[in-house]
Amino acid sequence: xxxxxxxxxxxPPGQATHCEGCSLSAHCLPGGLxxxxxTDFDAIxxxxxxxxxxxxxxxxxxxxxxxxxxRSGSFKQVVVDAAHRELxxxxxxxxxxxxxxxxxxxxHPSSVVALESSFVCELPFGSLEALGDRxxxxxxxxxxxxxxVLERDQGMNCLLSCASAETRMASFLLDxxxxxxxxxxxxxxxxxxxxxxxxxxxxxxxxxxVSRLLGRLQRQGLISVEGRTLVLRDIPAxxxxxxxxxxxx
Amino acid sequence: xxxxxxxxxxxPPGQATHCEGCSLSAHCLPGGLxxxxxTDFDAIxxxxxxxxxxxxxxxxxxxxxxxxxxRSGSFKQVVVDAAHRELxxxxxxxxxxxxxxxxxxxxHPSSVVALESSFVCELPFGSLEALGDRxxxxxxxxxxxxxxVLERDQGMNCLLSCASAETRMASFLLDxxxxxxxxxxxxxxxxxxxxxxxxxxxxxxxxxxVSRLLGRLQRQGLISVEGRTLVLRDIPAxxxxxxxxxxxx
DNA sequence: CGTTTCTTTGACAAAATTCAAGGTTTGTGG
DNA sequence: CCACAAACCTTGAATTTTGTCAAAGAAACG
Numbered sequence: 001x002x003x004x005x006x007x008x009x010x011x012p013p014g015q016a017t018h019c020e021g022c023s024l025s026a027h028c029l030p031g032g033l034x035x036x037x038x039t040d041f042d043a044i045x046x047x048x049x050x051x052x053x054x055x056x057x058x059x060x061x062x063x064x065x066x067x068x069x070x071r072s073g074s075f076k077q078v079v080v081d082a083a084h085r086e087l088x089x090x091x092x093x094x095x096x097x098x099x100x101x102x103x104x105x106x107x108h109p110s111s112v113v114a115l116e117s118s119f120v121c122e123l124p125f126g127s128l129e130a131l132g133d134r135x136x137x138x139x140x141x142x143x144x145x146x147x148x149v150l151e152r153d154q155g156m157n158c159l160l161s162c163a164s165a166e167t168r169m170a171s172f173l174l175d176x177x178x179x180x181x182x183x184x185x186x187x188x189x190x191x192x193x194x195x196x197x198x199x200x201x202x203x204x205x206x207x208x209x210v211s212r213l214l215g216r217l218q219r220q221g222l223i224s225v226e227g228r229t230l231v232l233r234d235i236p237a238x239x240x241x242x243x244x245x246x247x248x249x
Numbered sequence: 250x251x252x253x254x255x256x257x258x259x260x261p262p263g264q265a266t267h268c269e270g271c272s273l274s275a276h277c278l279p280g281g282l283x284x285x286x287x288t289d290f291d292a293i294x295x296x297x298x299x300x301x302x303x304x305x306x307x308x309x310x311x312x313x314x315x316x317x318x319x320r321s322g323s324f325k326q327v328v329v330d331a332a333h334r335e336l337x338x339x340x341x342x343x344x345x346x347x348x349x350x351x352x353x354x355x356x357h358p359s360s361v362v363a364l365e366s367s368f369v370c371e372l373p374f375g376s377l378e379a380l381g382d383r384x385x386x387x388x389x390x391x392x393x394x395x396x397x398v399l400e401r402d403q404g405m406n407c408l409l410s411c412a413s414a415e416t417r418m419a420s421f422l423l424d425x426x427x428x429x430x431x432x433x434x435x436x437x438x439x440x441x442x443x444x445x446x447x448x449x450x451x452x453x454x455x456x457x458x459v460s461r462l463l464g465r466l467q468r469q470g471l472i473s474v475e476g477r478t479l480v481l482r483d484i485p486a487x488x489x490x491x492x493x494x495x496x497x498x
Numbered sequence: 499c500g501t502t503t504c505t506t507t508g509a510c511a512a513a514a515t516t517c518a519a520g521g522t523t524t525g526t527g528g
Numbered sequence: 529c530c531a532c533a534a535a536c537c538t539t540g541a542a543t544t545t546t547g548t549c550a551a552a553g554a555a556a557c558g
Contacts, residue, residue, distance in 0.1 A: 079403060082492045087407045101400060104393030109400050133382070144353030146395050151350060151358050153402035154328060158336045160409035161453030165514065196537065204410030206515055211538055227523075227537085243331045414546065445505065455547055460506055476505085476555075505554070515544070522537065528530090 018042050027095040027183070028069055029123070029145065032137040041138070044131060046122035051114040057098060058112040064102035066122045070094050073118020074193045076202075079110045088201040090152075091115075091194060093179050097145050115193035160204050163242075168203040169213040170241040173223065177232055189231040267291050276344040276432070277318055278372070278394065281386040290387070293376035297368040306347060306369060307361040313351035315371045319343050322367020323442045325451075328359045337450040339401075340364075340443060342428050346394050364442035409453050412491075417452040418462040419490040422472065426481055438480040 019025050019042045020035070030041045048071045051057060057068055060080060070092050077090035077098065089110060092098055098120070102108040132139035159168055181187035192199070200207040217223045222238055224231040232238065268274050268291045269284070279290045297320045300306055306317055309329060319341050326339035326347065338359060341347055347369070351357040381388035408417055430436035441448070449456035466472045471487055473480040481487065 079407060081407050081411075085411065087410055089403050089406055101396055101403060104389070104396035105400075110403065140353070146399070147350055147353035149399060150395070150402065151354075153399065153406065154338050154350060154359065156406055157338055157402065157409060158328060158330050160406060161336055161450065162330075162334065195535090201410065207536090208516085208538080209514065212514095215538075444503090456504090457506080457548085458546065461546095464506075499558100501557085503554105503556075506552085508550090510548085510550105512547075513545090515542105517542085518540090520538085522535100524533100524535075526531100526533085528532100 019045070022071075024069075024071065024095045024183075029097065029141050030138065032141055033135060037135050037137075040134075041131060044124060044127035046124070048119040048121055051118050051120065053114055053116050055114045056111055057114065057120060058102075058108050058110070060108055060111040062108050064099065064105060064108055064125070066124045067100065067103075067128065068098040068112070068120040068122055070096050070098065071119040071121055074115045075112050075118065076115055076194060076198055077110050077112050078201075086201070088194075088198050090149075091176075091198075091202065094183055100146050100149055103146065115198075165203070165205045165209050166213055166216075167242055168205065169210070169217070170238045172199065172203055173230070173232060174235070174238055174242065177235065187232070187235070189229070192228040192230055268294070271320075273318075273320065273344045273432075278346065278390045279387065281390055282384060286384050286386075289384075290380060293373060293380060295371035295373070297370055300363040300367050300369065302363055302365050304363045305360055306363065307351075307357050307359070309357055309360040311357050313348065313354060313357055313374070315348065315373045316352075316377065317347040317361070317369040317371055319345050319347065320368040320370055323364045324361050324367065325364055325443060325447055326359050326361050327450075335450070337443075337447050339398075340425075340447075340451065343432060349395050349398050352395065364447075414452070414454045414458050415462055415465075416491055417454065418459070418466070419471075419487045421448065421452055422479070422481060423484070423487055423491065426484065436481070436484070438478070441477040441479055 019028070019030050019038050022028070025031060025038075030038050033041060046066075051073070057075060060078075072094055074094075075092040075096075075098060076088050077092060078086050078088050080086055092112065098112045099108065101110060103125070128138070128142070132142065159171055163171065176190065176192075177187040180190050194202075195207075196210045197207045200210045203210070205213075214223070214225045217238075218225050222232070222234045222241075224233060268277070268279050268287050271277070274280060274287075279287050282290060295315075300322070306324060309327075321343055323343075324341040324345075324347060325337050326341060327335050327337050329335055341361065347361045348357065350359060352374070377387070377391070381391065408420055412420065425439065425441075426436040429439050443451075444456075445459045446456045449459045452459070454462075463472070463474045466487075467474050471481075471483045471490075473482060
């Protein structure tokens with residue numbers, strides 16, 4: 001899921017980082033703000049901080065104080081359920097917002113873990129709200145982010161309710177592809193930053209099934225996989241797998 | 250899902266309905282407002298309107314203008330996916346809010362259909378937002394509602410990802426029970442307003458499986474079912490089924 | 499009171515999981 | 529830079545769960 005083929009070069013560590021010059025700003029929360037408003041927004045955010053692979057950005061149960069925007073790298077969002085299983089609920093790419101599910105709550109209902117070396121911008125929610133009073137566009141962007149998550153979750157529910165393992169896999173690959181494309185990267189090939197186990201947890205299938213499905217899709221010529229390097233060779237065919245699901249339910 | 254055993258008597262049709270006197274107001278959006286603020290809130294809402302079984306409160310794809318609070322009765326939220334299948338994503342009980350998933354969008358991404366004769370209060374979103382500027386508590390309540398939906402969806406995803414059909418069923422029954430309890434009704438027995446097909450769609454299992462599972466749980470003495478009348482006879486045992494899921498994944 | 503919709507139940511088939519074992523990659527310390 | 533350990537990935541075989549198809553019974557509706 002390294003969004004930049006050769007790693008970390010796109011965004012320099014911690015300096016020279018202002019929303020105005022940021023390549024993500026169009027898709028990011030302050031996207032709809034005017035130039036001078038963005039300066040104010042800039043003032044409240046905590047500058048990008050680095051996280052290593054495996055580091056927790058947000059810990060389930062910790063008090064909610066800030067939202068985080070992924071600047072570079074990627075994350076998985078996980079919840080630990082009653083049976084102490086870790087379940088992956090989301091994968092976050094640059095410009096995605098972490099912590100939204102805690103917004104109305106005192107504590108975070110899920111954890112967010114870096115899948116690779118990553119940078120995030122921290123948005124203290126108090127300041128954000130205060131700014132929202134002055135810039136309605138900012139509040140609108142926040143609403144939009146939340147309802148995008150809602151819609152995404154709803155789509156996921158549909159997938160989990162009634163799609164075969166193969167359809168889930170195809171959906172996942174296409175979804176990743178679209179999200180990369182939306183961020184200006186190639187929709188045809190990318191790196192998966194997460195393990196097979198993460199994908200399995202996310203899609204609700206066993207990790208062995210993930211492995212078998214990737215193998216099968218490769219044999220059928222729809223994709224190429226080599227470790228975590230993925231190439232989508234026949235996107236229309238993948239799309240056909242998604243729409244052509246089992247009849248019933 | 251009739252929350253009042255003998256039907257519709259709890260809330261009179263359309264008159265004498267103000268938030269202040271409403272039995273739901275504690276759990277409802279204006280719950281945190283002061284007395285005089287509630288009067289203002291009262292002024293923006295459109296008074297309860299009746300819907301018959303099968304009537305659509307919200308139509309997927311229709312422009313988003315209002316949120317709706319369920320006053321009495323119950324609803325199912327459904328999405329029609331790419332393969333033209335209707336999938337049930339939520340069941341709404343009194344005090345639940347319909348339309349939240351459209352909040353940042355121009356159009357509703359899902360439909361909301363009455364499962365029985367029901368009443369709702371309509372909250373024009375424009376007025377609601379305007380009022381939110383004056384009463385921060387109201388905006389907080391809105392955030393809370395949204396993140397509750399997010400959390401619920403996330404829980405559902407977990408259930409669908411890694412629970413057996415039986416566990417899903419037990420979860421569903423307990424969830425209903427809790428929600429009835431939270432609204433002041435008995436957690437031990439209630440009416441299901443939805444069909445087996447709806448439950449199946451919601452839980453991601455075939456309707457025949459729903460039927461078999463209910464039968465099995467009954468034979469084991471955990472519940473009694475007769476048509477859509479349900480009695481939970483052994484809630485702790487049901488809870489044990491939920492936590493004691495399959496080991497793997 | 500008949501028709502439609504909903505529900506239950508059985509037999510069979512298919513999909514996916516579990517268990518097991520071997521192979522590969524990644525990361526670390528000497 | 530190499531060697532070793534740990535984590536990760538693949539593949540096979542047997543088993544289990546759940547879906548599909550079919551048919552009959554019950555309930556709801558006009």
